[in-house]
Amino acid sequence: MTKVGKIWEHFTKLGVIEGYKQERAKCNRCPFTCASTVLRCEEHFKVCTNTSIEILKEYFGEEFERPRFNVFG
């Protein structure tokens, strides 16, 4: 299990943006931004409608299924 850091293949670190206390990151496939933490990015990554299930399975493993609820925002 060496997926630490792999999320940054799918998100771009933006650094600190005016108006936010924490560093921000942006999804590479849509305009979504969130706090620049692996946890936050993975939360979006799972539900990103522009990311294919094949890519998600490559990241999370073959067993991965998209959550049935949306957790946008």
Ligand SMILES: [Zn+2]
């Ligand atoms: Zn996205």
